[in-house]
Amino acid sequence: MTPNPFFSSSGQRPLVIAHRGARAHAPENTLAAARLAHNHGADLWELDVCRTRDGVLVVMHDDTCARTTDARLHPALAGRAPWPVHELTLDELRGLDAGSWFVEGDPFGRIALGEVGPGMCRAYKGEPVPTLAEALALTRSLRWRVNVEIKDLAGTPGDATVVDEVLSLVDDHAMAASVLLSSFRHDYMREAHRKRPHIPTALLIESIGDNAPLALCHEAGAVALHPRSTLMDDHALGACIAAGLHVNVWTVNSLREVARLTRMGVSGIITDIPGECLAALRAQRLRTDTPLRPFPPAP
Template identity: 50%
Template sequence: MEMQKEMSAPLTASHILNIAHRGARSLAPENTLAAARKGLEAGADMWELDIQMTADGELIVIHDSTLKRTSNVREVFPSRKPWLVHEFTLDEIRLLDFGSWFTEQDPFGQIASGMVAESDLASYVQQQAPTLGEALTFTLEHGWSVNLEIKEMSGNPDPEQVVKKILALVEDFDMVDSVLISSYNQAYLAQVRKAHPHVVTGILV
């Protein structure tokens, strides 16, 4: 219970929150547990992640509607263009490397400036995109809070079913008081408020 209270504190804080957007994505590959860990180490109040759905209905932490920007999907599945997330099963996505692009592209120049240790760079190779369950497990184990952004999903899944799956996981982890659910799509947020009025929501504009 004390952990739950500690975790929920940032959501009721009167100060401006420091949120690690997609984790500490300047120091590690975005939306991976490595990026979440870096955000935690940096002292962020919570981290933000993005939710997509796979072909077999699993909730996966990926920002884009396609896999091409942050993985090696073009090499592993060259014939599956345009590589939409909802056209791949979780097992197929597990085959992808979500870390090497970061070490190769250095998107924020932090590797070149010496802010990323060599040992970290080595660990980023073959990073996987976590499931929502794995992301919640990490958050819970570290007494942290998380902002779950429901993305505009390719495949146009039913908002009610998407929200039902998300809330079921949040409840299973007993994390109702330590999550913020946000989206640009108000249909998702309406479903959240309808199903679970106590969950904090945020409209993105």
């Protein structure tokens, strides 16, 4: 496998990558979720980038604010449902609560289990939507690393400029050595590699066939492939490793999958429960018949 210090972890285990932060125990894609993932010992966190109407890069997975904010409660936003991110200004987003939905819905059942206490629940209420600049600044202050996934902005004003804007922020925060860029929009990654070849990039995929992903990564200059975990078997992973690619799989939330993928030799495990995943890896308690607590699949 091609040497790359970004992908090193302590010991001979896969990297543990906190998916949108520690999102089973905190509201996803918030600084609170990032801090918790860091406290849990994750090697890095993963976040998603969208763009506001006034051209500010913000951290949010969905292209609308319907699921992870209280936009429906704001009279000033009435009639604008489902509140697309690219149609709202930063000030409008800053007025939204990006934490209470997690407390009210308990999407992973961890509040009911007592793993998220009353104090944490109170703290999450009013959590803001962070900007990418704030997320990078936090990551830098923690001397940590981050996987920045650029969402598909096709059909919005940011489509032509988002890569340059992300790269500029990475430069501004002197984070080139601590950032991995990824996207399902492989043309974004080709552009990023062409403009900043020293910043590692990864291609996200949901399907696989023959050697197409390998050819795509080679053509795009990507050093890593980020496939859905179910796409990886010994043959597919072996081909990736032979091609010099790192493979970080998503989204892994069971010990069965952690065990299978670790034995196969994946580079990283993208998970909603970084603390539990890391504890299992460290303790080598990888029993293939022991799933983690079940919860709804990640959207």
